[in-house]
Amino acid sequence: MKIAPSILSANFADLGRDVKQVEEAGADYLHIDIMDGHFVPNLSFGLPIVQALRPVTRLPFDCHLMVTDPSTYIQPLSKAGATVIGFHAEATAHSYRIVQQIKQAGCQAEIVLNPGTSLATVEEILPLVDAVLLMTVNPGFGGQKFLPSVLKKIRRLAEIKQQQHYNFEIEVDGGINDQTISYCRQAGATVAVAGSFVFTADPAKQIQLLRQAAEAEQL
């Protein structure tokens, strides 16, 4: 299972150091939560932070857009060095077009679903996307409690992926720790985002705990 530390819980006064720490600890992606204060009731950071972090690390950037108008962020994010661009299905009536725009910009396309949004909303674009991110908390804040009701949706998505021979990653985001990661892996998730679990203690040790928990179930 791939691990994507979310810098929302990092020390903003020492962001470069925290990013280097998770890279050295073997993280697979850097998860960057971009919020506009409208789509979610919180503001985080935007392009200048993505640009400033690009020279600091070789980690692929998984940019999670929690904004009302994701299409305006695609070109600038691609230029700033984003690898994956994730947008919320709830934010647009034009998810097909946005997926095309992300790919034309040379990035990988990720569709994100809130806990209350059905998989049926994205069925038609599943063949096109590189990742589906299922929120396991309500978006907007770090440090919330994992919602176990989303496990059923992860299982259903994993079934569809297998039946249709799709190739996308199944990513989970919110309340991931060394217990919930194994529930998610068993349900079929392939990428886990973790913010507060990684950054509120020694990141290297926390990433190791996540890996152990995810791999233990595979034996």
Ligand SMILES: O=C(CO)[C@@H](O)[C@H](O)COP(=O)(O)O
């Ligand atoms: O997208 C979000 C929150 O909206 C996340 O990526 C959080 O940053 C995850 O934080 P934890 O729940 O792991 O503390």
Ligand SMILES: [Co+2]
């Ligand atoms: Co996120």
